[in-house]
Amino acid sequence: MIYLDAAATSAVRREVLEAMWPYLTGDFGNPSSHHGVGESAARALADARATVASWLGCRASEVVFTSGGTEADNLAVKGIAIASPRGRHIVTTPIEHEAVLASVDYLARQHGFTVDVAPVGRDGLVDVDAFAALLRPDTTLASVMLANNEVGTVQPIAELAAMTRELRIPFHTDAVQAAGWLPLDVGSLGVDALSVSGHKLGAPKGIGALYVRGRIPVEPVLHGGGQERGRRSGTENVAGAVGLAAAVRLATEHQAANALAATTARDAFVAAVLAEVPDARLTGHPSSRLPGTASFVFPGSNGETILLELERRGVVSSSGSACAAGSEDASHVLLALGYDEDVARTAVRFSWGPEVDAATLASVAPAVGDAVREVAGLRR
Numbered sequence: 017m018i019y020l021d022a023a024a025t026s027a028v029r030r031e032v033l034e035a036m037w038p039y040l041t042g043d044f045g046n047p048s049s050h051h052g053v054g055e056s057a058a059r060a061l062a063d064a065r066a067t068v069a070s071w072l073g074c075r076a077s078e079v080v081f082t083s084g085g086t087e088a089d090n091l092a093v094k095g096i097a098i099a100s101p102r103g104r105h106i107v108t109t110p111i112e113h114e115a116v117l118a119s120v121d122y123l124a125r126q127h128g129f130t131v132d133v134a135p136v137g138r139d140g141l142v143d144v145d146a147f148a149a150l151l152r153p154d155t156t157l158a159s160v161m162l163a164n165n166e167v168g169t170v171q172p173i174a175e176l177a178a179m180t181r182e183l184r185i186p187f188h189t190d191a192v193q194a195a196g197w198l199p200l201d202v203g204s205l206g207v208d209a210l211s212v213s214g215h216k217l218g219a220p221k222g223i224g225a226l227y228v229r230g231r232i233p234v235e236p237v238l239h240g241g242g243q244e245r246g247r248r249s250g251t252e253n254v255a256g257a258v259g260l261a262a263a264v265r266l267a268t269e270h271q272a273a274n275a276l277a278a279t280t281a282r283d284a285f286v287a288a289v290l291a292e293v294p295d296a297r298l299t300g301h302p303s304s305r306l307p308g309t310a311s312f313v314f315p316g317s318n319g320e321t322i323l324l325e326l327e328r329r330g331v332v333s334s335s336g337s338a339c340a341a342g343s344e345d346a347s348h349v350l351l352a353l354g355y356d357e358d359v360a361r362t363a364v365r366f367s368w369g370p371e372v373d374a375a376t377l378a379s380v381a382p383a384v385g386d387a388v389r390e391v392a393g394l395r396r
C-alpha cells in the first residue's frame with residue numbers, strides 16, 4: 017500500500033513510541049504528585065515543553081499541551097475572544113478547519129460575536145487588502161490558518177499578522193498542517209497564538225499544543241484542577257507530550273532538506289498527473305503550497321469513485337479533509353475557492369510525509385490516470 021493521506025494522520029514513529037514507553041509503564045506518575053514517580057513525570061513534561069517551546073521560538077510557559085489540533089483551535093479562538101475586553105468581533109477566512117469555523121460559530125450563537133470572513137482567491141490565498149479592511153477597533157481576534165488541509169495553500173501569515181499587530185488585535189494561526197514542513201518560529205511569523213497537533217507528524221493522536229503569547233489572557237475551555245497554568249485542566253498526557261517532543265526533534269532535524277526534496281517530488285508528481293489526465297486541475301496555489309500536498313479536481317468524474325479505484329491499485333488517498341470524508345457536502349474549501357459544487361465533488365487529495373520518496377510518488381501518477389479512465393469507462 018502507498019499511503020498518501022498524511023494530512024489525515026500519520027503512523028507513530030518507532031523513535032517516538034520508544035521515547036513514550038517509559039512514561040506509560042515505570043515512570044507513569046501524575047506530574048502533580050509529590051513522590052518520585054510523579055516528579056519524574058513532571059520532569060519529562062517540563063523537558064517536552066522546553067522542546068516544543070524551542071521549536072516554536074517561545075517561552076516554555078507559553079506552551080499549553082492539549083488533546084490535539086481541535087482543542088488547541090477551540091482554546092485559541094474561544095479562550096482569547098471571550099477573555100478579551102476589546103469587543104466582540106472576529107475576522108477569519110472561509111477555508112479554516114472546522115475546529116476554527118465551528119468555534120467562531122459558537123461564539124456568534126452563544127456570545128453575540130459578529131464575524132467577518134476575508135475572501136480567498138481561486139488559489140486559496142487570502143485577499144490581504146480585504147482582510148485589512150475588515151479589522152476594526154473592537155476586533156477581538158483574527159484567525160487565519162498557516163497552511164490549508166485540503167488544497168495545501170500557504171498563507172502570507174507574517175504579512176497578515178503585522179497588520180493586526182499595528183492595531184493590537186491578537187492573531188491566531190492554525191499550523192497543524194504546516195508543522196514538520198515549514199519553520200514555525202512565532203517571532204518571525206508575528207503571531208500571538210499557534211496550534212499544532214501531534215498525529216500529523218509522527219506522534220500519536222490525542223496530543224497537541226497551543227502557543228499563546230504571555231501577555232494575552234485566555235479563558236479556559238476545560239475547567240478543573242488548574243493544570244497548564246490554569247489554561248487547560250486535566251491530568252497531563254505526559255507520554256503524549258514526550259511523544260510530541262520526540263516527533264518534533266525528528267521533524268526538525270532535516271526539515272529544510274526534507275521540504276526541498278518533497279517540493280521537487282511534488283512538482284514532478286503534479287506534472288505527471290496533469291499529463292495523465294489533461295482535464296485535471298491542481299487546486300490551491302501552484303507554488304505557495306505545502307511540499308507534501310497535491311490536490312486535484314477531475315471535472316466530469318467522481319472523487320469518491322476515483323478513491324475506490326485508487327485503493328484497488330494500492331494507493332490510499334482522500335477526497336479532502338478526513339472530517340468531511342463520507343459526508344454528502346461538497347468541500348467548503350473548494351466552494352470558497354470558487355469551484356462549482358459538481359466540480360468540487362471530483363476532488364482528490366494526495367498528501368505524504370518526508371518518508372515518501374520521489375520514485376514512490378512517480379509510480380502513483382499512472383495509477384491516477386488508470387483510475388480516472390476506469391471511472392470514465394475508458395480503459396486503455
Ligand code: PLP
Nearest residue numbers: 084085086113165190192193213
Ligand atoms: N486544523 C487543521 C488544519 C487540520 O488539518 C486538523 C486535522 O485534520 C485539525 C485542525 C484538527 O486536529 P486534530 O485532529 O488533532 O484534532
